[in-house]
Amino acid sequence: MSEKDYNFDKQIIEQLSYVTPPEEEIRKTNPWSKPIGFITWGFILTTFKLNIIYLQYILPVIGVIHIFLGFRSLRKENKYFKIAWLLSIIKLSLHLIDLAWISTPLNIMDYPNLIIGSVMLPFQISMYLVFRAALKETSKKAGRLMETDPLLWASLWTMAAYLIALSPLSNSWLIFIPMVVSYIFIVRSLYHIGDEMDDTGYVLTNAPIKISNKIFGWTYFLIAFAVVITCSVFSNHLKLQSQEYLHPETTETRQHLLDMGFPAEALRYLNNEDLMMLSDAVNVESFSKLLMFDAKRIEHEERYGNYIQITHTYEPGKKNMDSTTVYIELPKNVVYVMQYFKWKGGRPIWQDGILISGETAADDKQIISSGLFYSKKGTEYTADFPRLICDRMTQHTMFGTYYPVLITGTLSYPFGSEEQGGYVLYRYKVMTDSDIYDTYNIFSYVHLSSPLHMPYTRTEDLILSGGYTFEDMLQQHQTNYESMALREKIK
Secondary structure, three states, rough: OOHHHHHHHHHHHHHHOOOOOOOOHHHOOOOOOOHHHHHHHHHHHOOOOOOOOHHHHHHHHHHHHHHHHHHHOOOOOOOOHHHHHHHHHHHHHHHHHHHHHOOOOHHHOOOOHHHHHHHHHHHHHHHHHHHHHHHHHHHHHHHHOOOOOHHHHHHHHHHEEEHHOHHHHHHHHHHHHHHHHHHHHHHHHHHHHHHHHHHHOOOOOOOOOOHHHHHHHHHHHHHHHHHHHHHHHHHHOOOOOEEEEOOOOHHHHHHHHOOOOOOHHHHHOOOOHHHHOOOOOOOEEEEEEEEEEOOOOEEEEEOOOOOOEEEEEEEEEOEEEEEEEEEEEEEOEEEEEEEEEEEOOOOOOOOOEEEEEEEEEEEEEEEEEEEEEEEEEEEEEEEOEEEEEEEEEEEEEEEEOOOOOEEEEEEEOOOOEEEEEEEEEEEEEOOOOOOOEEEEEEEEEEOOOOOOOOOOOOHHHHHHHOOOOOOOOOEEEEEEEOOOOHHHHHH
């Protein structure tokens, strides 16, 4: 290189030394704001939850990932950042445990919430205080004191939120709004710490990483999703104690009931002990309806001059069920009801639920027998309901509190099974002094097409709490029965 060229290059280098690089380039060289921003957003996403479209579960997962990634970048800076990083690893593990917990029947167990909350509170505050000590240590190295102390306020805010949650003020908007406003100010101050550290010119000690932020984030998210799916599949696919179905012999009582109009398909699942209870039947009447779970809605438009009337009808889709209600009238106002159902398409394998509400004031209502049936590889099987009870429930409505006697149950069928169905036979005495009466039965069925339901709840509990509605009664079968004496009187 000639001396002339050498002098030219030297002048260019000297001139460039006075040029201030763009702010983004500074951040790449001294990226305090990025890990601090990760940690701040992580605390936000794990503190506030949005109870819509599963965001209350998705956002905290993203939050714990951000907290870990932020502390991972800073773990070589000082011992306090390393401790915070280790705490963030524990937080990742605890969050996976929490997802597994709320996806299984553990979620509905009675456990000491106060004790668990009292343990998690010190853990969260410890993360804040360790993070605070780490920032103070870094500020001393940079020769600059922290202008604000948001992490101390965050610790006090967390303690206050815990105490308020235990008090009668937990549902008060007068407390909620000031708490949210104060948290916003705390978060803003914490977020600006990264900018303050950038301004000091203090270069952080970058920690080497073997897995990129993007790969780690997606890996943990997929692991969390796999935990939820696995726990949901295991919890919502109820196991059956099945045995091979044996066709009953034709007896005189069985034939008598068939002659009275008892549906043969339903009667074959009743054993001889059940039939003995029905031997004095004076009348049998059955009602059937096709329940549709993916019905096609068809709109009809009729014109009457300037007036347009719009009506709707429904056609069956691929998921349907035959529902049959059989009334067996006995002397002395005793009524037996058999609720029989059989699937025609669909895959009822994820904790479906039933509700039978008829004569809800009858104190002597009781289940006589019940069962599920299906076929697999050409063999027929029967089994008991995983859960089926008849009890007096408590229902809260806009008209007051009621205590009806209801039958609720849940069921699932094995993978690959066909011709699934079931029945419930129950009895009660109509509370009237005359043999002139009418009675009714309402059969409601809830079909779950997916195992992903968080938090885990028993389907029958959701039905009782009003979690499901039966629009256009497509999944509901209502019937009425008039006694023989009432029919003769009408004639």
